[in-house]
Amino acid sequence: MTTTGKAAFTVNDKTYETWYTITGQIRESKNRPLVAVHGGPGMTHDYMLPNTKLFELAGIPVILYDQLGNGNSSHVDDAHPSFWTVDLFMDELENLVQHLGISNDYDLLGNSWGGMLAGNFAAARQPKGLKHLIIANAPASTPQFYIGLNNLLDSFSEEDKAIVHRCEAEGTLNAPDYQRVVGDFRKKHLCNMDPWPQELMASFAASDACPAVGNAMLGPYVFTVVGNLKDWSIVEILHNIQVPTLLISSPFDTVQENAYSPWFREIPKIKWVEIIESTHLTQFEAPAHYLSAVISFLSSPL
Numbered sequence: 024m025t026t027t028g029k030a031a032f033t034v035n036d037k038t039y040e041t042w043y044t045i046t047g048q049i050r051e052s053k054n055r056p057l058v059a060v061h062g063g064p065g066m067t068h069d070y071m072l073p074n075t076k077l078f079e080l081a082g083i084p085v086i087l088y089d090q091l092g093n094g095n096s097s098h099v100d101d102a103h104p105s106f107w108t109v110d111l112f113m114d115e116l117e118n119l120v121q122h123l124g125i126s127n128d129y130d131l132l133g134n135s136w137g138g139m140l141a142g143n144f145a146a147a148r149q150p151k152g153l154k155h156l157i158i159a160n161a162p163a164s165t166p167q168f169y170i171g172l173n174n175l176l177d178s179f180s181e182e183d184k185a186i187v188h189r190c191e192a193e194g195t196l197n198a199p200d201y202q203r204v205v206g207d208f209r210k211k212h213l214c215n216m217d218p219w220p221q222e223l224m225a226s227f228a229a230s231d232a233c234p235a236v237g238n239a240m241l242g243p244y245v246f247t248v249v250g251n252l253k254d255w256s257i258v259e260i261l262h263n264i265q266v267p268t269l270l271i272s273s274p275f276d277t278v279q280e281n282a283y284s285p286w287f288r289e290i291p292k293i294k295w296v297e298i299i300e301s302t303h304l305t306q307f308e309a310p311a312h313y314l315s316a317v318i319s320f321l322s323s324p325l
Contacts, residue, residue: 024046024047024048025044025045025046025075026044026045027042027043027044027045028042028043028045029041029042029043029096030043030118030119030122030123031122032091032097032114032115032118032119034091034111034114039091039096039097039099040096040097041088041089041090041091041096041097041115041118041119041122042088042089042094042095042096043086043087043088043089043119043123044068044086044087044088045084045085045086045123046075046078046084046085046086046087047078047082047083047084047085048084049084049086049123049124049125052082052083052084053082054081054082054083054084055083055128055129055130055154055155055321056083056084056085056086056123056125056129056130057074057077057083057084057085057086057129057130057131057132057321058086058088058116058119058120058125058129058130058131058132059071059074059085059086059087059132059133059134059137060088060090060116060131060132060133060134060137060138060140060141061087061088061089061090061134061135061136061137061226062133062134062135062136062137062138062161063090063093063135063136063137063230063236063237063240064090064107064112064136064236064237064239064240064241064252065090065092065093065230065233065234065235065236065237065238065240066093066135066136066226066227066229066230067089067093067094067095067225067226067229067230068087068088068089068094068226069094069222069223069225069226069229070220070222070223070225070226070304070307071087071134071137071306072087072222073222073306073307073310073313073314074087074132074306074317075087076310076314077314077317077318077321080314080318081318081321081322083318083321086119086123088119090112090115090236091111091112091115091236092107092233092235092236093229093230093233093236094229098233099235100233100235102235102239104238104239104250104251105239105251106239107235107236107239107240107251108251109139109140109143109251109252109255112140113140113143113144113147113148116140116141116144117144117148117150120150120152125152126150126152127151127152128152128154129152129153129154130153130154130155130156130157130321131144131145131153131155131156131157132156132157132159132317133157133158133159133161134159134160134161134304134306135159135160135161135278135303136161136240137159137161138158138159138160138161138162139161139162139163139165139252139255139257141156141157141158141161142156142158142161142163142257142261142264142286143257145263145264145266145268146257146260146261146263146264147257147260147263149263149264149265153266154266154267155266155267155268155269155320155321156264156266156267156268156269157268157269157271157317157320157321158268158269158270158271158283158286159271159305159306159313160271160272160273160276160277160278160283160303160304160305161278161283161286162278162282162283163256163257163258163261163282163283163285163286163289164255164256164257164258164282164285165248165252165253165254165255165256166253166254166256167256167281167282167285168277168278168279168282169246169247169248170279170281170282171277171278171279171280171281171282172246172277172279173246174279175208175212175277175279176208176246179204179207179208183204183207186198186200186201186204187201187204187205187245187246191244191245191246191247194243196243196244205245208245211275211302212275212276212277212302212303213277213302213303213304214302214303214304214307214308215275215301215302215308216307216308220307222307223304223307237250238250239251240252258285258289261285261286261289261290262289262290262291264290264291265291265292266292267292267293267294267320267323268286268290268292268293268294269293269294269295269296269316269317269320270283270286270287270293270294270295270296271296271297271298271305271313271316272295272296272297272298273297273298273299273301273302273303273305274297274299275299275301275302276301276302276303277302277303278303294320296316298312298313298316300312301313
């Protein structure tokens with residue numbers, strides 16, 4: 024059973040809407056609902072749809088949503104880049120949880136930027152109703168993420184690296200050579216499937232159609248960050264996360280060990296699962312391993 028709805032979300036006296044979809048029933052279920060947070064910033068819920076299999080396999084109600092600015096939620100195309108902050112998205116997540124009436128008892132999963140957001144939310148706000156946290160393929164520090172990302176680029180040819188550096192310096196991001204290198208990089212470290220799943224393509228299409236959020240938070244480049252997340256790091260407050268946490272990673276991910284190891288090092292109650300047959304989007308590339316790890320973790324006693 025799938026239902027959809029919209030939660031009113033007020034920011035600076037203006038009211039927007041956060042669109043969400045629920046697979047399963049959160050009221051009647053004996054299982055705690057899971058809120059799954061998409062990445063980007065500026066992507067959509069579509070590529071997180073594999074998580075809805077958790078309901079089919081284990082009866083876990085799954086809540087997906089489109090973050091403000093993209094997908095089915097309100098678009099704010101005229102907003103100044105300073106409008107888009109981590110606090111804004113934490114406020115939106117908190118508002119959604121309250122709107123759904125689950126603020127006293129829920130689990131939280133985030134992939135990529137969604138993991139950054141979920142981790143920041145858990146560490147900074149320490150919500151009382153949060154029972155489990157899952158960080159899937161996400162860094163704990165933006166600077167460390169880009170160090171790892173560029174280390175991966177070092178495995179490419181000198182010609183390819185020169186193309187990236189030249190095009191990002193000049194802003195010629197639509198150049199065919201740049202697009203070729205980015206495409207090759209993503210096939211190797213973002214999603215190793217050929218062709219890419221339709222749900223992933225849908226999220227990329229939505230992000231490309233409305234780039235304001237991604238450009239404000241990270242910038243238009245792939246290997247260089249210039250946006251509001253440039254200096255973001257929660258390494259120093261990770262110890263505040265007291266709920267049981269699952270960390271999912273891959274050695275071939277865009278998020279390298281220097282960027283994801285702080286989760287494991289600093290969070291007191293944490294389990295680390297490395298899925299070597301995947302890259303950044305484990306839910307597509309290794310679904311059986313991924314879903315099994317999530318179900319096992321969420322089913323374990325608190």
